Amino acid sequence: MAKISASEKAAKKSSLKRNSQGREVWRRLRGRKLAMISLGAVIFVVLIAVIADFVYPYKTWAIEQQASLKLLKPFQDWSHWLGCDHLGRDMGARIFHGTRVALLIGIGSTFLALFLGTVLACICALYGGKADLIIMRIIDILSSVPHIIISLAICSGLGNGIWQLVTAITIGGISIHTRMVRSVAISVAQMEYVESSMALGGSAGHIMFKHLIPNIMSIIIIQGASNIAGNILIVATLSFIGLGIKPPRPEWGSMLNEGLTYMMRYPFMVFVPGIALVFTSLSINTFGDCLRDAFDPQLKGKA
Numbered sequence: 692m693a694k695i696s697a698s699e700k701a702a703k704k705s706s707l708k709r710n711s712q713g714r715e716v717w718r719r720l721r722g723r724k725l726a727m728i729s730l731g732a733v734i735f736v737v738l739i740a741v742i743a744d745f746v747y748p749y750k751t752w753a754i755e756q757q758a759s760l761k762l763l764k765p766f767q768d769w770s771h772w773l774g775c776d777h778l779g780r781d782m783g784a785r786i787f788h789g790t791r792v793a794l795l796i797g798i799g800s801t802f803l804a805l806f807l808g809t810v811l812a813c814i815c816a817l818y819g820g821k822a823d824l825i826i827m828r829i830i831d832i833l834s835s836v837p838h839i840i841i842s843l844a845i846c847s848g849l850g851n852g853i854w855q856l857v858t859a860i861t862i863g864g865i866s867i868h869t870r871m872v873r874s875v876a877i878s879v880a881q882m883e884y885v886e887s888s889m890a891l892g893g894s895a896g897h898i899m900f901k902h903l904i905p906n907i908m909s910i911i912i913i914q915g916a917s918n919i920a921g922n923i924l925i926v927a928t929l930s931f932i933g934l935g936i937k938p939p940r941p942e943w944g945s946m947l948n949e950g951l952t953y954m955m956r957y958p959f960m961v962f963v964p965g966i967a968l969v970f971t972s973l974s975i976n977t978f979g980d981c982l983r984d985a986f987d988p989q990l991k992g993k994a
Contacts, residue, residue: 716909719985726981732974740791747784754939756780765959774959776949782959785941786967792942793971796853797923800860805915807861808868809876809907813899815869816876826869833866842925846934856935860922871914872907879906909986916979920972927968943968 720726747753757779765774765782773783811830815823833841838860845859879885885902893901904911929935930944938945943964950960 716982716985720981723981723984725977726985729974729978729981732970733978736790736971736974737794739787740794743784743787743791747781747787749784749788752781752784753788753941754780762953762957762960764957765963773963776946776960777953780939782963785946786943786963789941789943789946789964790967790971792853792936792940793923793926793968796856796860796926797919800857800864800922801915801919803857803861804864804918805868805911808865809872809904809911810899811865811869812873812876813903814895815873816880816903817895817898827873830866830869833863834870838863838867838921839925839928842929843934846929851933851935851937853936856926856929859929860925863925864918864922867918868914872910875907875910876903879903882906913979913983913986916975916982920976920979923972923975924968 720730743749757775760768760771760775760779760781762777763771763775763779766772767774771781771783773781773786775781776785811826815826841863842856842859845862846855849855849858880903882902885898888898888902926935926942927944927947930942931948933945933948935944936942946964947961947968950957950964954961
């Protein structure tokens with residue numbers, strides 16, 4: 692019977708520890724009303740994005756203009772319960788499809804920034820020396836410029852569109868994720884089982900994906916949940932000033948911009964997308980805070 696090496700034993704023990712940590716985190720979340728309410732709100736927002744096409748066909752409801760429905764106020768016609776905009780397009784349909792755009796860009800850019808930042812952080816932790824120095828000096832340069840300014844500059848150069856927004860927000864967010872994950876990755880890289888794996892000739896990729904990333908997954912999840920809401924707000928900001936989604940695709944920031952002209956007489960054109968933006972950002976941000984508290988080891992046993 693083949694003997695199990697010390698590194699394999701340590702890795703197995705670490706895996707069991709992660710599984711038990713996951714159950715403990717879920718137990719703490721279930722014990723907090725705010726966490727469950729915010730989780731329910733997040734699920735509700737995701738559900739809206741999923742069923743948008745079934746409830747409101749995109750071309751006939753969100754894009755098609757109907758002169759007879761221009762500036763129809765909410766609840767005057769229950770088939771258009773959130774009213775219609777200045778071009779006669781259904782506000783409810785545009786909110787539903789705008790939710791899909793917001794989540795697509797917010798989650799997509801956060802995932803890419805987390806992936807790239809985690810890889811860079813693991814390279815710093817494993818190799819150190821010149822690799823760490825070069826990467827962190829680049830990160831310092833990116834960190835010296837606000838995230839929104841980097842995104843704005845990139846969108847100005849690349850133009851409007853979903854992939855341009857994802858690229859801009861991803862590049863702007865890499866520095867934050869790299870710096871946060873690196874500090875934890877360095878401490879994990881100094882563990883005995885990681886050093887044993889390196890001594891046994893394990894490749895950098897094997898060590899990174901087998902040992903480092905699984906053991907820093909908690910900080911990655913916390914970072915991701917905390918930054919999705921911020922990225923959604925950046926998308927709305929860029930679209931508000933005309934550097935985001937190309938019209939006529941519905942997006943909350945551009946809807947706010949269009950509604951400003953009619954705000955005095957038809958305030959619903961600002962309130963409807965504004966409430967959708969605040970509700971989504973607040974729900975995701977609150978759940979991210981609850982998730983951070985659940986992962987905090989100081990709260991163990993205090994759920």
